[in-house]
Amino acid sequence: xxxxxxxxxxxxxxxxxxxxxxxxxxxxxxxxxxxxxxxxxxxxxxxxxxxxxxxxxxxxxxxxxxxxxxxxxxxxxxxxxxxxxxxxxxxxxxxxxxxxxxxxxxxxxxxxxxxxxxxxxxxx
Numbered sequence: 001x002x003x004x005x006x007x008x009x010x011x012x013x014x015x016x017x018x019x020x021x022x023x024x025x026x027x028x029x030x031x032x033x034x035x036x037x038x039x040x041x042x043x044x045x046x047x048x049x050x051x052x053x054x055x056x057x058x059x060x061x062x063x064x065x066x067x068x069x070x071x072x073x074x075x076x077x078x079x080x081x082x083x084x085x086x087x088x089x090x091x092x093x094x095x096x097x098x099x100x101x102x103x104x105x106x107x108x109x110x111x112x113x114x115x116x117x118x119x120x121x122x123x124x
Contacts, residue, residue: 001025003053007092010121011084015109019079019118021094026113032100033077036108037090038117047092051106057105061087069085084122091117 007019019035048068049057056068065083070076077094093100095111104110 001092001113003094003096003113005115005118008118008120010123013085013122013124015061015084015121015122016080016082017084019081019092019120021077021079021115023058023077023094023096023113024108026098027074028097029072031067031096032105033080033090034095034097034105034111034113035068035077036095037088037092038083039087039090039119042090042122044093045109046108050077051100051102055102057102059101059106073098080083081120084120086122086124089122091119095115 002024002121005021032051032097035047036044037047038044050068050070068077096113097111100110
């Protein structure tokens, strides 16, 4: 299983970015997909998740600003990030798992597959 994230970059506060993650090697339509991030000197944290039925979950810190979506035809999960803040600066990672129940979506340990991250830097 491979996950390839892209779309990161440098943006000013208030700007937008869209991250993409292409997943191969598993039955994508059955997968729960998520984005995690790790800022400088911080623990890796949950950002957003989307289950096979397109139910979505967000961290409180990004709710209303970020949107997760999936395209099963392209085996791709997206993270649209609007209203970016310097506190959003981090390496963003995508993750995939099979059979996750709703209460497990925010738990990093539940995702069997992960990939290299993409750097997002927000300047003030």
